[in-house]
Amino acid sequence: MYKKLKYIALSILMSITIFSCSDNFLEIDPEQNVPAENAVIDENTLKTALNGVYSELQSSNYYGRSIYVIPELMADNLFLSSRNTGRYLDFDNFVVSERDSYVEGLWIKLYSVLANASRVIEGGEKLKSGSTEQQVLFDQLVGEAYALRALAHFDLVRLFAQPYNFTSDASHLGIPIINQVYNERISPPRDNVKNVYKQINSDIETAINKMSASKKNGKFSVGGAKALAARVALYQEDYDAAITYSTQVINSGTFQLIDHDQYADLWANDFNSESIFEIVNTVSDNSGTNGLGHFFDVKGYADALVPLDIINTYDPDDIRLNAIIQGAKPGAEQDANFVGKFPKGTEHDDNLRIFRLAEQYLIRAEAYAKTEQPTLAQEDLLTVMKRAKPTAVQVTETGEDLMDLILLERRKELAFEGHRLFDLNRNKRNVTMIQSDNKTEESYPNDKFILPIPLSELNANPDMKQNPGY
Template sequence: MKNRIYLLTGTLCIIMQLAGSCSNFLEVEEKGKTTIPSFLSDPDGLNAGLVGAYNKMYAYYDNEYTKYPDVAGNMLSMKYVSAGADMLDQYNFTSDALQETGAVGYIWRKIYEALANVNNVIQYQPQVVSAYPNAKDMCQRILGEALFLRALCHFDLCRVYAQPYNYTSDASHLGVPVLLKTPGPDDNVSRESVKKVYLQILTDLEQATDCFKGIESSGIYYASLQAVNALYSRVYLYMEDWDNALKYAKLAIGTEQLSQGDTYLNMYQDLSTTGEAIFRLNGIDQSGKLKAFYDASCVPADTLFTLFDEGDIRLSLLKNKDGIAYCSKYYSLKQPDNQVNRDDPFVFRLSEMYMNAAEAAWHLEDYTAASGYIKSILERAVDTNYAVNTLSQYSDIKLIQLIEKERIKELCFEGHNFFDIIRWKQDLKREKNTNSSVEKIAYPSDYFVLPIPQVELNANTNMQPNPTVNN
């Protein structure tokens, strides 16, 4: 079975830097099977395997996966709409299952590559602990990080190839395959319900929490207990489990404060600035794809600018020095290693946790708490007077409108916009002068997910397609 589906062969390219480059992903099956057990047989190998998994996470976050929800959303305008433009089919909702070398195929393939690497680490970790009991703490940390990454992979796949959790009342609609180990050549896996996918995500996060107890964070480029709590909060937000979404947002926030002023801007412009980062991916020795994309292919849409008031610090990240629309969230002026093409995409930062907490508190009818979280965001954006005046314009019932507006402004171009629109069960509405062929799509829509890659469907008769987009 040479042309095995992506998720079956992904495990075999374990770690590019240390085990050699896989020149042809679909042609390394036998070599991978013989080298992986020996490669992951000691603590150093296990840690190296984890590094490989992080690199695979970076490969999909720094490209199509993070581009997709903003290109498919309503706050971005493509500069070029001629045939062959990067992400044009996602902009126009013309994605095709045959597009193996575009977002449809690459997102699926890259996430399952990352997932396969993570599962290898999880599979061999117990054997390493048994053989090297003195390295138990190190191996426990590695397991915690791997479990977090596995949860994140399944969550990300579900956001792209499945309708949101609240699409059906019981989340019984099709999700994605749940992979806890590498399938064999004759294992034709099928898609689980979204509910089952989320249950596995929560199970992995619970186990990761246990692994991280008593272990200090290794820094913002590594999974940590704070990152686990952040993912918990986001997952529960999508599930509309407001109590837990708020609980874990609070745990992720802890005693930390939002970054202010220059520190806030420097999170993007000076990559040595930690700021309010909870978890971001390390782009060292990489040529940042997001940086190149936002530099050449798209700009913030006019509809985004209409949401801002004068003096908002966030506008500095959406215009160039000449005041022209330009997303500079991936255009760092300083890099710790002087690699000018580097970008380090955020996965979680504190501001998102404030937004999660505000949205969850509002749904719990704790309007005072919801207002408090939004007030902190508004104060940082402009000042206290602005925050007080803005909040005074919204009744408790209408406060959710401000919460959604601030979430759009705060998290724009960080991979949230389209996913938020569909989990809010809103129609996609773009500016009247959009150069996309699509100005509006009513919710719900079969077009709100990408098609399952055709090569996957051809190789696995158990793999169910998505309606309409796979036709």
């Protein structure tokens, strides 16, 4: 669905990307370089530019692999096989450095999304519509770009900065904010976390106000922006907003939980009823050996395996165990457990589900629990538990016991989807690192629960500060 584009005419020159990546500039016209001020000049170029931003999310340096793998590997949901290709080895060993190529890849790709989304926004906002219908379309497309920019800022700040609640006023180091197109080289310093979240919330609000589509296959919609808003609010500890947005998504009627008996459809079928926003991977988008399927599938690398530690948290008749495949890895573990949430494996890249309805129930449950509304939290938690196991018993826990249960349910429901390290860190929990049969516990607070600023960025940007501990 998304044409993979090279970048040759986007007028943003900043040391974040210019020194590290040679393909940052958006190619609209394949025959010639388009002047930056004319890169988005009509409906077709607006759509092309926006599709170019979506295509960046497919990258193995972003949702195509790294942001799924790293937060799980640095916690207790994944470990590397004894026979692996060396991918993410430092994350498994908890010895990540500023020279790590995957850290650099994340940084470059996410800032490329910010730069190109800003180009779409700037160009799209200048377009003059010929009709009401066309204006609705322009607003929808520009709204999607605002949502993409919010998503990239959010992912950057949770990867490279401590959680919002790390300091009482969120004044600790965040990440550089990019919300406009620059015609000169810049060396942006790191803003504080509070201001980064202000930017994220502003972009989400604009996205919701501009968009009209409640659901749009493979693209952001009002539902997708509200799902993002709920997740952001939870991380920001704005629990009233988390409840409001998750409730709007749940009650919209646009999305429905997949039934227990059809649980396999959740991963096998694209654009199913539970999927709020997913990234499309067509045959032409196939990333081959760099894809998630190849990374997890026993027919591919099967680099990362599922530890017994998480398997033992499920009841034997929990349907979610079907997303974990038992078997032997040739030449390595003879009793292994493989991730099965990407069932196309090595044959073709699966669509990447960024937001789905089950998470919204868990967001609301956590927000209810933290605002002393245990009964409502118990109801939402039970909804997810009963989908997994129809005979699940009524939840009666309150207080810290209820929060422990919610975090456990998030671990089980959202396993291998890139949430675990963030869930532990923002809840000020210790993290258990698992390497096959070995376990080590890393205590909160911890400098190494977030990633280092890449060395290439530090060398290119004199105003950049490194994270403590690196």
